[in-house]
Amino acid sequence: MTAQTVQEGEPVTVIGLEVHVQLETETKIFCGCSTAPTDEPNENVCPVCLGLPGALPVLNEAAVEAAVKIGKAIDADIPEETRFHRKNYYYPDLPKNFQITQYDEPICADGDLEISVEGERRTVTIERAHLEEDPGSLQHVGGGIDTADYTLVNYNRAGTPLMEIVTAPDFRSPAEVRAFLAELEEVLEYLGVFDAERDGSLRVDANLSIVPGEEVGDGGEIADDVLADANRTEVKNISSHKGAEKALAYEETRQKNAIQRGRAVEQETRHWDESRGITVSMRSKEAEKDYRYFEEADLPPLQVADWKEEIAIPELPSARRERFGEEYDLSEEAASKLTTTKQVADFYEDLASEFDPDLAATWVADELLGELNYRDMEITDVEDRLAEIERLVELVASEEITTKNARETVLRGMLDDGDDPDTVVEREDLGKTGADEVQQAVEAAIAENPDAVSDYEAGEDGAINFLVGQVMQKTGGSADPGDVNGLLREELES
C-alpha cells in the first residue's frame, strides 16, 4: 500500500484481511442444488454437497465467470490454467472432511483496490483471490459457541460458491478496513456477482499485529520479514463493516495493553462475539501444514485463457464517480451518493439525459434516496416504479407542481400508498394554480389589507411577507412564493 506518515517511535497497528464473499449464482459451485435462501433446514442438498460416497463434483460455469469478473475489476493476474485442491480438516459443518478450494494456483493473483480514507487515496494490494465452497452452518442453541446446550447442523449453505479475497497486511487502522470493505462491496455489486443484503454474504477473518516503533521506517514502511515474524491474531466471525471496525478496535487495544504489561501476544485464532463486543480465544492458530493440501483429483485443471477475454465488466464505481463529477459537474459528495450502486447510477444517468443534471441529482441523491432511506428501503425496492419517479421529476421540471408539493405530498404518497404521481396530483389537487388566479389573489390581497400596503409604502419591506402569506392562503399553497413576491411588488409599485 502507499506509504503513510506515522508517528516516529510509536507502535504501529498492522492489519490484513481474508474476506469471504458469496457469489450470486443460481446453483451451488459443484452441484445443481439451489442457492436460494430457505427457512427449511437441509432442504437444498444432494449427495454431492452432503459428501456422500461416490458423488462427484461438477464445476459451475457461472461461479468461474464471477471470479474472472472480480479478477478483472481488481486488475489481477488471471493465469491460463488454475486448479482446485482439498483442504483437509474435520468440523461438523464440513461433510466431506475436506473443503474444495484453491491452493497454490488461485484464479486471481496480485490485484489491487483503491480506497479513499479521510480524503486520501490509498491502494490496497490484493495478494490473491480464489474460488472455494462454503461449508454448512451451525446453529448453537441455548448459548454461544462455547456455552450452547446443543448445536444444529444445516447443509443448505454447504457448496455455495465463495471467493476468498486475501489482502496484503496493508491496513494501519480499523477505519481503513471499514473503508476497504465498503469499496469492495460496491465493486462486487456493480459486477452483479454479490448481494450485500443477503445474510452472511460477506464474512471477514481479520489478522492484526502490533509492530514496535523501532521496526518502522521513516516513511511508515515495514520490512517483509518483520511483518512475517510479528505475532498476530486472526479474528473470525466478523460479518459486517461496522463489526470489522469494532472487532479490530477491540483487538488493537487488547494487544497494546498486553504489550504494555510486558506480556507476549499469543499467535492464535480468536472469535468475535458481536453481542458482547469482545474477541475470545478459540484455539492456537493452525499452520498451513495442518491442512495437508493436495490436488482435487475429481476436478480437471481449469483453462480460462481464451474464455476470460469474452467476459466483460461494467464501468466500476470509482471511474463512474470521477466521470459523473466531470460530465455532469457534480460535487464529490453528490457523485459519490449517485454511484453507490449501479442501479442508482443508471437511473441517475437516465434522468440526466432528459432533464437538467442538477435537478436530476437533487431528485435522486437527496429526495429519492432520502425518502427511501427513511423507510429502510433500497432503490431495488422501487425497481419497477422508476418510470413513475421519472414522471414525478418531469412534473417538477415542467413546473406543473411545486418542488415542495412534489417532495412532501407526491413522492411520499407514491412510496407510502403505492400511487402513481398523476393520481396523487389529481387527488390532492396539486396542479399549480394558473397565472390568472394568482394575479386575482394578488389584487385581492392588496385590496383587503390596506394597513400592510401603507406599511410597505412607508418603507417597511417586511410587510410584503404578510401579503405573500395572504396570497398563498388564497391559492391553497399551490402558487410559487417567489413568483407571488415579484407580482406583489410589481402591483404595489405601479
Ligand code: ADP
Ligand atoms: P498464513 O500463512 O498464516 O495464512 P498469510 O501470509 O497467508 O499467512 O496471510 C494471511 C493473512 O494475514 C493475510 O491477510 C495477510 O495480510 C495477513 N498478515 C500477514 N502478516 C501480518 C501481520 N504482521 N499483521 C497482520 N496481518 C498480517
Ligand code: ZN
Ligand atoms: Zn447439492
Ligand code: MG
Ligand atoms: Mg494463508
